[in-house]
Amino acid sequence: MVRLNEQTREEYVNHILQVLKENDKEQFREAFLELHPTDQMDIFSNLEKDQRQLVYVYLSAAEFAEVFQELEIEDQKRIALELEDDFIAEMFNNMYADDVADYLAEIKDAKAKAILSAMDKEDADDVKELLSYPPETAGAIMTKEYISIRATQTAAEVVQLLREQGPDAETVYYLYVVDEKDKLVGVISLRDLIIAPTNEKIENIMSSRVVSVEAHMDQEEVAKLIKKYDFLAAPVVTSTSELIGIVTVDDVMDVLEEEATEDLGEISAVRGATDVNATAFTSARKRSPWIILLMFFGLITAGVIGQFEETLEEIVLLAVFIPLIMDSAGNTGTQSLAVMVRALATGALEKKGLWSTIKREFGTGLMLGLICAAVLMVLVPFIYGSYMLAFIVGISLFFTLSVSTIIGAVVPVIINKLKLDPAIASGPFITTVNDILGLLIYFSIATSLINYL
Incomplete structure (x- = not known):
C-alpha cells in the first residue's frame, strides 16, 4: 500500500x-x-x-x-x-x-x-x-469487529484463529478472554501471544486485571480512560460484565475532537454553529439565543452607567476609561474561565484541589491588578495631568481584575456541580457579568473620591 x-x-x-x-x-x-x-x-x-x-x-x-x-x-x-x-x-x-x-x-x-x-x-x-x-456513550461508539477467545485455548489455536478472523477485526493488538457466558475474564496482548510457547494455555499467559468500560459510560469518560492507560482499545461490557464490543483509539480521537469543538462552541457562545458548511440562516438561528440574552445583559450594563449619571456629568473624563475597565474585566474573566474548564475536562482540578486552584487564580488576579494599576499610575498623570484620576482608575482596575478572576474560576465549577457542561459558562457571559461588576466598582470608587478630583 x-x-x-x-x-x-x-x-x-x-x-x-x-x-x-x-x-x-x-x-x-x-x-x-x-x-x-x-x-x-x-x-x-x-x-x-x-x-x-x-x-x-x-x-x-x-x-x-x-x-x-x-x-x-x-x-x-x-x-x-x-x-x-x-x-x-x-x-x-x-x-x-x-x-x-x-x-x-x-x-x-x-x-x-x-x-x-x-x-x-x-x-x-x-x-x-x-x-x-x-x-455519546461507549455503546454508541464501540465497534463489534473484535476477537474474543477462551482461556482453555492454546497459543497455537489462537494464532490460527487470528489468521481466520483477523482480516475482519478492527484491531488484533488486544485479544479478550471470555468464559462460557461471554463474560470478560481476561486480556492478552498480541506481543504476549506471539512470544508464548505454542502449547501454552491462554489462562496461563492472560492478565485477569482487565480495565473495561460500561456500555452507558459517557464517551468523554471513555476517552479519558483510554488516554490514561495509553490503550489502543478498551473492551465494552454490560452491567453483568458480558463483552459486547470495543472502543478503539481512532474512535477516541474523533470523540476528543468532537468534545473540543463543543467546548469551543460553548465558550464562544456559538454552540452548534461552528460548522463552516452550515447555512447563514442555520448559523444565525443557533447563535441568536445567546446574542439576545447578552443584549439584555447589555441593558443592565447601560443601567449601571445611568445610575452614575451625575458622577459622569461632573467629571466627564471618567467616561474615557469605561472601555478600559470593561475590556480588562472581560478578558481576565475569560482567561480564568478557560483555565478552569480545561482543568475540569482533564481532571487536573481534582488532583490540584478546588480551593488551591481558586486561590491561585485569585492570586493571579491580584498580581495582574497590581501590574496594570502601576502602569496606569505612570501613564494617566502624564497624559491627563491628574494623579487622583490615576489613583481612581488604578485602584478600580486592581479590584476589578481580582474579582473577575474569581468569577471566571467559580462559575464553571458551580455549573459542573449541577451536572452540566462547565463550558456553557461562555466567554461572552462571563465577560458581560464582569463588565457590570467592573463598572460598579469603578463608579463607586469614583463617586466616593470625586471631591478630590
Missing part, C-alpha cells in the same frame, strides 16, 4: 485522472487500490460527478467501502445519492458496524430502515445494537 507524500501526490493524481479519462479500468485499479484509504478518499473527493460514476463501476462495493467510511458524514450523504441500492447495501455489509451506525444516525428513519433491511441480517443486527444506545 502506498502512502502519498508531497512529491508524488500531484503525479499520482494526474495519473489516476488520466486513466479515468482513458477508461482504463485495470490501470485505474492498480494505481488506486495500492494507495492508503485516506489518500483514496482525498483523490475521490476531488473528482467530478462523471469521474465518480466510473469509480463506482471500476471498484467493487467492498473496495469502495474503504473510501466511503473515510468521508465526512455530509459527504457520505451526498455520495450515497449517486449509488445504486444494491451497491449501497453491499458496501455497508463491508464497513465496520460503528461507521455504518454513525451514518444511519444522521439520515431519515425511513431511509435508514430500508438500508438495514437490505443488509445481511448479522451485520444489520450489529448496527441496530449500536443505534439502540444513547448518543
Whole structure:
C-alpha cells in the first residue's frame, strides 16, 4: 500500500485522472487500490460527478467501502445519492458496524430502515445494537469487529484463529478472554501471544486485571480512560460484565475532537454553529439565543452607567476609561474561565484541589491588578495631568481584575456541580457579568473620591 507524500501526490493524481479519462479500468485499479484509504478518499473527493460514476463501476462495493467510511458524514450523504441500492447495501455489509451506525444516525428513519433491511441480517443486527444506545456513550461508539477467545485455548489455536478472523477485526493488538457466558475474564496482548510457547494455555499467559468500560459510560469518560492507560482499545461490557464490543483509539480521537469543538462552541457562545458548511440562516438561528440574552445583559450594563449619571456629568473624563475597565474585566474573566474548564475536562482540578486552584487564580488576579494599576499610575498623570484620576482608575482596575478572576474560576465549577457542561459558562457571559461588576466598582470608587478630583 502506498502512502502519498508531497512529491508524488500531484503525479499520482494526474495519473489516476488520466486513466479515468482513458477508461482504463485495470490501470485505474492498480494505481488506486495500492494507495492508503485516506489518500483514496482525498483523490475521490476531488473528482467530478462523471469521474465518480466510473469509480463506482471500476471498484467493487467492498473496495469502495474503504473510501466511503473515510468521508465526512455530509459527504457520505451526498455520495450515497449517486449509488445504486444494491451497491449501497453491499458496501455497508463491508464497513465496520460503528461507521455504518454513525451514518444511519444522521439520515431519515425511513431511509435508514430500508438500508438495514437490505443488509445481511448479522451485520444489520450489529448496527441496530449500536443505534439502540444513547448518543455519546461507549455503546454508541464501540465497534463489534473484535476477537474474543477462551482461556482453555492454546497459543497455537489462537494464532490460527487470528489468521481466520483477523482480516475482519478492527484491531488484533488486544485479544479478550471470555468464559462460557461471554463474560470478560481476561486480556492478552498480541506481543504476549506471539512470544508464548505454542502449547501454552491462554489462562496461563492472560492478565485477569482487565480495565473495561460500561456500555452507558459517557464517551468523554471513555476517552479519558483510554488516554490514561495509553490503550489502543478498551473492551465494552454490560452491567453483568458480558463483552459486547470495543472502543478503539481512532474512535477516541474523533470523540476528543468532537468534545473540543463543543467546548469551543460553548465558550464562544456559538454552540452548534461552528460548522463552516452550515447555512447563514442555520448559523444565525443557533447563535441568536445567546446574542439576545447578552443584549439584555447589555441593558443592565447601560443601567449601571445611568445610575452614575451625575458622577459622569461632573467629571466627564471618567467616561474615557469605561472601555478600559470593561475590556480588562472581560478578558481576565475569560482567561480564568478557560483555565478552569480545561482543568475540569482533564481532571487536573481534582488532583490540584478546588480551593488551591481558586486561590491561585485569585492570586493571579491580584498580581495582574497590581501590574496594570502601576502602569496606569505612570501613564494617566502624564497624559491627563491628574494623579487622583490615576489613583481612581488604578485602584478600580486592581479590584476589578481580582474579582473577575474569581468569577471566571467559580462559575464553571458551580455549573459542573449541577451536572452540566462547565463550558456553557461562555466567554461572552462571563465577560458581560464582569463588565457590570467592573463598572460598579469603578463608579463607586469614583463617586466616593470625586471631591478630590
